[in-house]
Structures are given as structure tokens and as C-alpha cells.
């Protein structure tokens with residue numbers, strides 16, 4: 001595992017409490033303004049019975065979907081976040097790194113109508129996980145990827161793939177570690193799909209309601225029949 005991947009993983013242990021506060025106290029503006037509703041609307045529009053929440057964090061999405069009658073299994077690398085999700089309810093949450101999940105991807109069944117990655121694909125290598133998720137899907141199941149919009153960059157940042165650091169400024173208090181994450185341009189995101197045997201079903205770009213700037217990229221994809 002690279003140094004960045006190791007720090008990425010550790011940051012979700014170190015920052016578990018601060019992150020839980022940020023999410024539960026609605027301190028992340030883009031989430032409040034548009035992106036939470038966008039992911040809920042997309043999942044609900046699929047009328048799923050069972051959903052895998054991949055990188056489920058403290059579990060807000062699982063709870064939101066559970067109140068709409070959807071069964072949720074959450075997988076998440078940080079034990080600290082799994083404990084918080086589990087005690088708040090709304091689904092069954094398991095401590096698993098994506099690498100460990102990918103070794104046995106059908107362990108929670110092969111009947112998921114959707115696997116959702118809500119701001120949780122942060123690594124350089126994601127093909128193995130996307131392939132593993134495909135094998136856990138029901139026949140018409142989809143993978144939903146929600147991520148920071150590639151155009152939502154600092155003005156002086158270069159439009160090129162590579163590792164960046166998130167310092168959580170403006171998202172709340174108590175963060176003790178920066179988080180390395182792998183930035184992808186629009187073309188890089190779109191090329192991840194065929195690499196994993198997926199094809200695009202729908203692409204959405206939720207915007208800031210006042211400025212009209214793109215906030216996130218929401219890709220719904222399905223396994224290619226000929227893969």
C-alpha cells in the first residue's frame with residue numbers, strides 16, 4: 001500500500017469524531033445545498049429493495065434510505081465510523097476495507113439493486129472494487145458513484161489527475177489529520193467505467209443553487225452485458 005493510501009485510511013480513524021459532527025450537524029455546505037438530496041433522489045428513483053452503501057461513513061445515507069423502506073448493508077474501513085453508524089441504526093454495517101471486500105464480494109449476497117459510493121472513491125486504484133461490486137448486483141442492478149465535481153477546483157490548481165490533500169477547512173471543528181485523495185478529471189472518471197466493465201446509464205452534475213457552479217458529479221452505471 002502506498003504512503004498516501006495508508007494516510008487516507010488512517011485519516012478516517014483519526015477524524016472519525018470530527019467527521020461525524022460535521023455530517024450530523026449539517027456543517028458541509030455543498031451537502032446541505034444540493035448533494036445530499038441529489039444522491040437520495042437518484043437512489044429512490046431506482047426503486048431499490050436492497051442497497052450497498054460503500055464507504056458508509058457514520059451512516060447518514062443508510063438512515064435516509066432506510067426510512068424509505070430500503071434494506072441497507074454498509075461497508076466501511078474505519079471501525080470508529082462503523083461503530084457510530086451501527087449505534088445510530090438504519091442498516092447493518094461492517095468494518096471492511098475495499099481490498100478485503102473485493103476478496104469475497106458476494107459475502108452479503110448477489111441481489112443488490114444498487115451499490116452506492118457517496119464521496120467514498122478516494123483512492124488511485126478503484127477498478128478492482130468496481131468489478132467486485134458488479135458481482136454483488138441483482139440482474140438489473142447499478143453502481144452509483146457520487147464524487148466532487150472535477151471542475152470544482154481551486155483557481156490555481158491544475159486540471160490533471162493526481163493526489164491532493166483535503167484539510168477540511170470550513171467543514172467543522174476538530175480535524176486532526178489531512179486526507180490524501182486522488183483527483184480525477186472528467187475524462188479520467190469516464191474512463192474508469194469501461195475499465196471495470198461498466199457502461200454509463202446516467203450522468204448528472206448537481207450545481208450550487210445560487211452561483212450555478214458545479215458541485216458534484218453523479219454517475220450511474222451498469223455492468224456491460226458482454227463483459
Ligand SMILES: C[S@@+](CC[C@H](N)C(=O)[O-])C[C@H]1O[C@@H](n2cnc3c(N)ncnc32)[C@H](O)[C@@H]1O
Nearest residue numbers: 012055056057076077078096097098118119120
Ligand atoms: C468522505 S467519507 C463519505 C462517507 C459517507 N459515504 C457519506 O456520504 O457521508 C469517505 C468514506 O469512505 C471510506 N473509505 C475510503 N476508502 C476506503 C477503503 N479503501 N476501504 C474502506 N473504506 C474506505 C472512508 O473510511 C470514509 O468513511
